[in-house]
Amino acid sequence: MREELAAKRARDIRGMFGRIAQRYDLLNRTLSLGCDRRWRRAVAARVATAAPRRLLDVCTGTGDLALGQPTAGSVYGCDFCLPILALARAKSAAAATRPAWFAADALCLPLADGALDAVTVAFGIRNFEDLEAGLHELARVLRPRGRVVILEFSTPRGALAPVLRWWVRHVPPLLGRLISGDGEAYRYLSTSVATFPDGDELCGLLEAAGFAGVRATPLTGGVATLYDGARAGDGRVR
């Protein structure tokens, strides 16, 4: 029963991203007032310190994060939604970096244990039907001391929190409906952010999944948070 529900949730999520794929980039820029580009550059800067030779961007969507990775090695991008992955592929035809794209579910990656030096995920883990299983899978495909960098929405804190929370709760459903015609998808964005673990709680889940040295860096008043860490060095995935 639980597996059936999980499969349905995954199907729903895949369908939802398929429906909004064409307007996804425009809505990203609009809803974040352009901040999403800066957030992705922060991910790329963290990844660069590890100088990975084999990097996978999981839940790559339209591919912006994979396309912005400054590495001399191989970059891969995967997603389980084919229409959005097709947009990533089309973008890379004109780009300097040419990641290799493939379709895959993040919870069951078609890669050997320890195959990668770095894994990134931007705004993807919130959609996993089983968060713990997904984080374990990210750890499995990384070599010991391989780097994970995750960008995810979080609950704003601090002086501007009331304004930022109001924005996250009310603006995405409204603009989402106007621009993509799919208010439901952007209502999902607001509600899923409000209930998703963030900060120390997510750091704890990453550690439990087999990562060490995990840090959380809030961005733009905590609207998003950048998490990074390394797969625990003993090669064991707990």
Ligand SMILES: C[S@@+](CC[C@H](N)C(=O)[O-])C[C@H]1O[C@@H](n2cnc3c(N)ncnc32)[C@H](O)[C@@H]1O
């Ligand atoms: C909010 S978008 C983020 C896209 C991109 N990373 C970005 O920064 O714009 C979430 C993406 O995750 C993908 N996704 C969600 N769950 C997934 C899973 N279990 N396996 C693979 N892709 C998944 C969706 O299809 C969608 O393209």
